[in-house]
Amino acid sequence: MASTRSRNLAALTLATALLATLAPATASAAVIAGPYSTQRTDAPPVKVRGEVDQPRSFSMDRLRALPQHTVRVRYQTSHGAEKHTFTGPLLADVLALAKPRIDTEAKNAQLRLFVTATGSDGYRATVAWAELDAGFSGKKVLLAVAQDGKKLDKEGPRLVVPGDVKGGRYVSGVVRLYVGNADAVDPA
Known part of the structure; x- marks a missing residue:
């Protein structure tokens, strides 16, 4: 032996x-x-769930295959002011592929929807659907795949909400997008 x-x-x-x-x-x-390590060199896919007809998962490559937009933003953090350039698909475009459930019979039913982004560390932030909808606010909210010209392949995509004074909704390493309906949270 x-x-x-x-x-x-x-x-x-x-x-x-x-x-x-x-x-x-x-x-x-x-x-x-070790040979059975679960260490990741690439970000896990972003899962879209909730009030959608076609739940989806998006790898970084799949997010890059969508139309890309670039925004320049400034916001305050606990470390002071930050200024960055982010590139990625519009959050609205990503969510459209999952086909959110919108009651077409209800007046402005899309205004009852919200999206909660969860990062790999469990941090969460919520965006109202009206912020994404071109017929209302139409902000260029991104699921960024690059920051200042650097790919976010290891960190994962980042939620970017232009116009926010503070960077609290800039969720890093997004792993889940949950589409919710306020009617389910607070029924009439």
Whole structure:
């Protein structure tokens, strides 16, 4: 039994040394993380759920395949004023693919909808549907895939709400978008 362990240890040492000569970065990551690691190098997909007819998931590549918009924003944070340029699809375009449930019989029914974005750290913020709707406010609310020219592939997409004085609704690493209806929360 000791002989088998010695051979296994020798094989593992040899494999590690071989990997180190072929791809040092990969080898060190494999040794540190182990063969069954769940470490991610890419952001998880964004899941769209709630009051939609076609729940969807969007990878960063899929978000990049949608029409891209660029906005320049300024907002206050606890660290002071920030100024950035974000690029990505309009949140309204992303949500349209999931087909939100809007009661066409009710007057301005879309105004009862809201969208809650949840980040990978559990942080959440909500946007009223009227902010997205071109017939009402029509803000260019983005699900940004790039910030200041840098791809957000590791961090994940970021909710960007132009016009906000504070950056509280700029949710980083968005993993879920929930479309809700105020009638379900506060029925008449």
